[in-house]
Amino acid sequence: MKKIALSLGLFAAFLANAQSIKTTIDLINVKDDKVAVTMEFPKMKSGDVKFHFPKTVPGTYSEDDYGRFIEGIKFYDNKGNELTYTKVNDNTYSLKNAQNLSKVTYLVNDSFDEEMNTSKHKAVFSPSGTDIEEGKVYMINTHGFIGYIDNMQDVPYQLVVQKPTGFYGTTALVDQDKSEATDTFTLANYAKVTDSPLMYTKPDYIAFNAGGMELVLGVYSPTGKYKAADFKDNLEKMVIAQKKFLGDMNTNKKYAIMLYLSGGDGPQIKGFGALEHHESTSVVLPEAMPKDAIDKTITDVVSHEFFHTVNPLKTHSEEIHYFDYADPKMSQHLWMYEGGTEYFANLFQIQEGLINKDEFLQRIGEKITNSKNYNDTMPFTVMSKNVLKEGYKDQYRNVYEKGALLAMCLDIELRKLSNGEMGYRDMIRKLSQRFGENKPFKDDKLIDELVTVTGYPQIKDFYNKYIAGSQPTPYAEYLSMVGVDIQKQESRPLFWFIKDPNQTGFDEKNNAFAFDENSALSPFAKSIGFKITDEVLALDGKTVDIKNVQSFIGYTQTIKEGQDVSVTILRDNAGKKEKMILKGKAILDKMTMETPSFKANPSPAEQKLQNQWLTGKK
Numbered sequence: 323m324k325k326i327a328l329s330l331g332l333f334a335a336f337l338a339n340a341q342s343i344k345t346t347i348d349l350i351n352v353k354d355d356k357v358a359v360t361m362e363f364p365k366m367k368s369g370d371v372k373f374h375f376p377k378t379v380p381g382t383y384s385e386d387d388y389g390r391f392i393e394g395i396k397f398y399d400n401k402g403n404e405l406t407y408t409k410v411n412d413n414t415y416s417l418k419n420a421q422n423l424s425k426v427t428y429l430v431n432d433s434f435d436e437e438m439n440t441s442k443h444k445a446v447f448s449p450s451g452t453d454i455e456e457g458k459v460y461m462i463n464t465h466g467f468i469g470y471i472d473n474m475q476d477v478p479y480q481l482v483v484q485k486p487t488g489f490y491g492t493t494a495l496v497d498q499d500k501s502e503a504t505d506t507f508t509l510a511n512y513a514k515v516t517d518s519p520l521m522y523t524k525p526d527y528i529a530f531n532a533g534g535m536e537l538v539l540g541v542y543s544p545t546g547k548y549k550a551a552d553f554k555d556n557l558e559k560m561v562i563a564q565k566k567f568l569g570d571m572n573t574n575k576k577y578a579i580m581l582y583l584s585g586g587d588g589p590q591i592k593g594f595g596a597l598e599h600h601e602s603t604s605v606v607l608p609e610a611m612p613k614d615a616i617d618k619t620i621t622d623v624v625s626h627e628f629f630h631t632v633n634p635l636k637t638h639s640e641e642i643h644y645f646d647y648a649d650p651k652m653s654q655h656l657w658m659y660e661g662g663t664e665y666f667a668n669l670f671q672i673q674e675g676l677i678n679k680d681e682f683l684q685r686i687g688e689k690i691t692n693s694k695n696y697n698d699t700m701p702f703t704v705m706s707k708n709v710l711k712e713g714y715k716d717q718y719r720n721v722y723e724k725g726a727l728l729a730m731c732l733d734i735e736l737r738k739l740s741n742g743e744m745g746y747r748d749m750i751r752k753l754s755q756r757f758g759e760n761k762p763f764k765d766d767k768l769i770d771e772l773v774t775v776t777g778y779p780q781i782k783d784f785y786n787k788y789i790a791g792s793q794p795t796p797y798a799e800y801l802s803m804v805g806v807d808i809q810k811q812e813s814r815p816l817f818w819f820i821k822d823p824n825q826t827g828f829d830e831k832n833n834a835f836a837f838d839e840n841s842a843l844s845p846f847a848k849s850i851g852f853k854i855t856d857e858v859l860a861l862d863g864k865t866v867d868i869k870n871v872q873s874f875i876g877y878t879q880t881i882k883e884g885q886d887v888s889v890t891i892l893r894d895n896a897g898k899k900e901k902m903i904l905k906g907k908a909i910l911d912k913m914t915m916e917t918p919s920f921k922a923n924p925s926p927a928e929q930k931l932q933n934q935w936l937t938g939k940k
Contacts, residue, residue, distance in 0.1 A: 342478040342508070345468055345515075349522060350484050352456040356393070356429040359467055364477065369421040372472040373397075375413045376647035379450060379465045379516055381598050381630070383652070383709045383718050386446045388466045389413035391436075395428040414648060430454070430467050434589040444839055444855075448593035448606040453582070455589075457486070459542045460522040461582055463597070463604060464515050470647070475512040482506050483520065490525040492540025493518065494578040494601035513645065519597075519604045521580035526550050532558045533565030538578040544586030547609055548616070553581070556617040557624075563674035564628055567666075567938075571632050571751050578602040579624060585609030590831040593838075596623050598630035600759075621676065626667040633750060634659040636759040643762035653765050656706035656718075657789050661725020662750065665733070668726070669747075673938040682936070683806065683918050686730065690797050690808070690916040693723035695821040695842055699792040702728065718840050719825070728789055731800040732781065734935060738803055739778045742934035749776050797916070804932040805924030809917045815910035817881045819847045819858060819889075828868050832892055832899075834859050835866055850889065850906035859901065860890035881908050 344362040351358065375389035390412040397405040397415075399422035408416045417423060433451035445451075446466075453461035468479070483491065483505045491497075491505050495518050499506040509515050527540040528550045539557060541550040557579075565572060578601065584591050585608060596605040605627075607619060634642050634653075641653040653659070672682040696717050702725065708714040733746035752775035757763050763771050769785045788795045798808045819835070820826065821842040829836045834857035841854060859866060864877055881887065885908040892899045924932065934940060 342480045343474070344480045344482065346482045346484065347462065347467055348484045349460050349489070350486055352454065353429075355435065355454050355456070356431055357454055357460070357467070358427065358429055361426045361469065363423060363425065363471070363474075366421045366423050368473065369419045371417040371420045371423055372410075373407075373415045373417070373426065373469055374472070374648045375469045376465045376516070377413050378650040378710070379647065380634075380642055380645050382447060382450050383656075384444065384447065384715065385650075385710055386444075386450070387412045388433075388446075389469075391431040391433060391452070391466060392428050392469075393431065395426065397423060398425040398427075400424040426469075432461075433466060434461070434591050437589060437591045437593065445593060447595065447597070448582075448584075448591045449595050449597040449604045451591075451593070451606075453589060458523070458544070458588070459582070460489075460520075461542075461580070461604070462520040462522065464518055464520070465647075468512075468515055470512040470515075478511065479509045479515050480506065481509060481515070483522070485522055488524060489522045490527060490540070491520050491522045492527055492538060492578055492580050493520040494538070494576050494599075495520070512647075516647075517599045517601075519580060519599060519602060521582065521604070528554055530554065530558065532561040535561070535565065535572075535574050536576040537561055538576070539581060540579070541581045541583065543583045543609055544588045545609060547585075548583060548613070550581075552613060553617065553620060557620060560621050560625055560676070561628070563676055564625055564670055567670035567674055567747075568629075568632065569751075571754055574601060574631055576601055577628065577631075580604045582606045583609035585830075590829060592827045592829060592836050594827070596627045598627040598635065600631060600635050603627040621671070622667060625670070626663055629663045629666040629670075630659075632754060633663060637750070637754045637757050638762055639765040639768065640762045641765055650710065652707055652709055654703035654707045654790075655765065655768055656709065656721045657702045657725045657728050658768075660721035661702075661727075662729040662746065664722045664726040665729035665746065669730075669733075669938075672936055679920070679936060683920070686727070686801075687808075687916055687918045689723045689727055690918070691913065692822055692824075693720060693727060694914070694916075696720040696724065698724070698794045701790055701792055703790045716840055716842060719822075719838070724795070727797060728795060731788070731795055731797065732784060734800045734803055734931070735781060735784055736776060736778065737931055737934055739780055742931060743940050744776060745935070745938070747938065752776070801918055803928065804935050805921045805928035806918050806932070807921055809919065811915050811917065813913045813915045814879075815883065815912050817846065817878045817908055817910050818844055819852060820844055820854075821911065828866075829857055830868075832857055832859070833866055833868070834892055844909070844911055846887075846906065846909040846911075849909055850887075850904040852889065852891070852904060853893065855894060857892040858889060859892060862888055863890075881910070883908060883910050 341364045346360045348358045377385055377387055397407055399405055405417055405420055410416050432454040433446040434453040437445045450463055452463055452466040495507040497505045521540055523542045529538045539550050594607050596603050639653045641651050668685050671677045705714050705717045709718055729746055736744050756775055769782050773779050773782055787793045820837050821844055825838045825841045827836045836857045837854055839854050887908045888903050888905045891902050893902050
């Protein structure tokens with residue numbers, strides 16, 4: 323019987339490979355900073371075929387058109403003859419009577435170079451982008467390398483990576499061959515392909531057990547400033563705390579972190595952060611950051627991505643479960659997917675002793691203040707559903723401010739209703755038990771499901787007022803329930819180019835300030851015709867010097883209302899960077915700071931609820 327079972331197993335494996343899409347990524351024969359990809363298909367069921375690259379991928383909220391990085395595409399039949407096709411748009415190719423389609427080949431350009439060079443396109447967010455640097459590093463976010471055919475998204479993929487000698491691939495995937503020259507992976511479908519990034523470099527990684535989970539950290543540091551081992555202690559402490567906080571909500575046996583540090587003579591990229599996946603995250607940060615700053619960012623940002631393993635990766639609506647890469651339909655519930663996850667990323671730190679009460683409250687105050695930079699009456703469900711469209715996408719960053727605060731207020735509301743027995747974390751746990759990775763909920767029925775899992779119909783009123791409705795959330799009222807007062811005070815009028823100065827980045831190549839394209843412009847910037855894609859070289863002749871940035875910021879603080887100001891900028895004009903000077907009268911932003919503090923004499927009920935809120939204990 324054992325012999326027969328083995329034979330049947332081998333036959334099943336052979337059959338699976340015969341019916342899979344074999345995809346080969348060649349990292350050895352790189353030409354002109356381009357990587358060759360070959361995809362071999364099983365027999366077509368239809369004569370008419372549409373082949374796509376993604377327009378958008380899960381976890382990102384912009385139209386990035388990954389097909390624009392593809393060139394030299396060719397389709398072949400099973401006799402090796404080239405087939406004719408029509409290019410529908412950047413991402414889609416149409417073939418008629420292509421029942422004999424057997425193979426497609428093409429070259430992939432990387433998106434990191436686009437950030438460095440001029441382009442008519444909005445740059446891809448770096449952690450979801452791609453980098454090809456021969457002999458150094460290959461950041462393979464698979465959605466930027468691999469396409470799919472309509473109606474074949476559920477066909478398994480066999481991914482073969484031909485790798486340079488001595489290179490190691492950081493990934494959560496398991497290599498199925500013993501060759502030093504190739505790595506081979508089997509993926510259940512296209513969704514699993516796009517969920518599985520890889521980073522190939524000369525070996526610099528650590529693997530260890532944290533909270534019962536195998537953790538792999540691979541690091542690319544272009545100048546060799548950092549090694550993976552430098553971050554082990556902080557990472558281990560963080561993951562153990564997260565696993566404890568999540569309890570049975572997290573079932574990961576393995577998790578991989580690909581940390582790409584930008585600097586040296588490599589691409590001068592600007593989009594720092596991370597992108598979540600079920601079993602991994604790709605992280606991009608500047609190598610120039612001090613180690614303690616990288617450790618803090620790992621705790622704040624990577625923990626956020628890890629919490630996504632619960633929501634939305636394992637608890638989500640049909641829009642995410644049946645994601646349409648070519649024509650994406652967005653969910654209404656960024657308040658939960660991103661906002662609730664951001665809340666978790668802060669709440670676990672206070673509940674597990676990584677920060678103290680005052681630090682936690684300071685973060686809440688900053689989020690309240692930052693949220694005022696956005697439209698406080700725009701229903702969050704409407705913004706989420708339309709986040710790819712003009713008029714809504716510039717509100718996206720509010721998911722990390724107001725979105726997190728909505729989750730906080732709902733947490734307090736639930737604890738008030740349940741006498742401290744239930745909070746936001748309990749609600750998400752129950753929701754994940756009711757649904758899960760393979761059972762999505764209907765997007766417009768989420769609030770009914772939340773009422774079902776909590777047993778409190780009162781939260782429907784909260785949802786209709788503050789999440790689906792246009793009423794500003796009364797943060798002071800909710801924080802008062804947990805023994806916290808909010809003091810409002812006018813901050814010193816501020817001169818800057820965007821409403822939230824914290825979203826300012828730096829372009830090392832041009833020695834200029836650069837800004838996230840979802841940032842809101844300040845009134846002054848709007849008045850002089852400044853564009854969010856412009857880079858600031860100088861202010862009143864004072865050039866930007868990152869090594870002495872405090873001097874530049876100090877000068878901005880001396881500027882008075884109505885003062886004549888000139889701004890030297892770099893502007894992209896038809897693919898060329900042009901230096902320009904914009905002039906106008908200074909307009910200073912006036913901002914009301916919201917400063918929360920613990921009440922000196924909270925009532926017994928407030929103190930009890932505060933203790934339950936900050937400790938997670940009933």
